[in-house]
Amino acid sequence: MAQAWRCSGLRWSADGPVLMWDGGRRSALTWGKQVAFEVADGGVRWCVGARGHVCPMRASVPGRSTGARCEECARLDRAHSVAADTIADDPRPYHVYLAWFGPGMVKVGITALERGPARLLEQGAVCFSWLGAGPLMAARRTEELLRAALRVPDRIPYADKRAVRSVLPRAAAGRAAEVVELHARAVALGDWPESLEREPCQPVDHVGVFGLEGVPAAVGSVSELVAGGAVSGELVAAAGPDLHLATRRGVVVLDTRLITGWELVPATGDELSVPVREFRADTAALQDGLF
Template sequence: MWRSGGIGWAGGAPGLRWWGGRVSPVAYGRPLALRAVGGRACAGVRENPCPTGAAVPERSTGGLCPGCARLDRAHSVAADTFADDPRPYRVYLAWFGPGTVKVGITGEHRGSVRLLEQGAVAFCWLGRGPLMAARRTEEVLRQALGVPDRVPYERKRALRVAPPDAAARRGEIEELYGRALGVGGWGETLEALPFAAYDHGDAFGLGELPALDGTVTGLVDGGTVTGRVLAAAGPDLHLRDPGGRHLVLDGRLLAGWGLERAAEDDPWSVPVAPAPREADARTGQEGLF
């Protein structure tokens, strides 16, 4: 039985990952038909198996048992436990939709993978330098610009439907870049980078996505997911189910499940929650500056 590692990004394209390192490409416009089997198990941390083989709740997006989750957090950049990391880091400005932006950092060695994993529709680099300098800059800009440290996935999904075109996205990113450069206190410790806008509209397959009808709340043993892949962004797969609904499957919910191939005409049989009203999903960040 193959166990899923969720949705990942490599070479600018999404793929369904498996324990052991295998990756199955995800192709837009192609059918997807799978069945969850064998219960859901903790994936372990950093290529090390879970020592207890613990079960994971169906609705958990972390895919880890509490013990492995604590260990994973302790080794994350966000925990600031590797202040002496000699590798350079980059500060970025990520755009998810009109009026929705965040500032973050990522290791320079990772390139733009972090932005793909977050589902950022467009982004630009702001600066590069040591980890702690990048972390300080992230906080300075977040406070000065009044932007959040995270954007809820419900909001990201709502904003992917009918986004502005690439030229408009670039224009907003460029304006925000200029305002960020005007914030003092970070250019002394970090190398500012020249403006260049990067767009993931094509990589995500964003075109004329229909209104979102619902999101999967969790897989169940024996439950099937069948449909056609419309788009992918971050961990999310946007699917058209056999009944014509536009549904999102959060790939984090796949992690730890044994998956087997289902028939394309099998009925959809995992729980789905209605999508929040557009007005509710799109509200949240009051302003950028």
């Protein structure tokens, strides 16, 4: 019987996306690579714990959960999250950024300066620019200023990001246009915290990094894994936590956050036997079904 592995998530390195496995194993992902695995038959999806600690309840979690944590571990994890606004005394400097995911989809966010662009790669930002840098609370106030004054959200649903990846503007300048325009409006605002240093608009484009140039439109996305189900496809692109896999039925998006907590074994065929949410012709999600 093949050895089972537990995936701990997708990480972005300088060389591209990497699947991480419990025990430290890493699987580098390159375009054209065959991604094929089966969920152990009769298996259960277990909570992945919080902040590097094993779940004390050994709780099971739903297949559709992208967090793969039970209620208690999710609470503990969020209690130590900068994004949850629960930490006020972090001494590290922070970047404020503008991220673009597609037409009309620009968000504002913050990330520790030491992380560089990692957060933008993890979110699947197609284009981004730094807006400023300074202490955590100053970065937070600037983020709130943009939300209130310019109505810039701090969150874009992943379903919306996926829907437009195959119809992005071809030219990098076209992809950067909304970021450039919003950056100019943002730096012109009053009430900026004095301790936050404005940064010039220098758009960074991730289309090449993600392999999105000419990527075929996805026909659907995996909605959950199930015991005994299989996923198999050729990797044609990746953005944020999403793998775009060419299957016998077309390109299907796999959110790798759905595979954490499961025991996986190598697949032996090219089968796709997990629930998939089909996309309508207008790129909106329709309903769950099995291909």
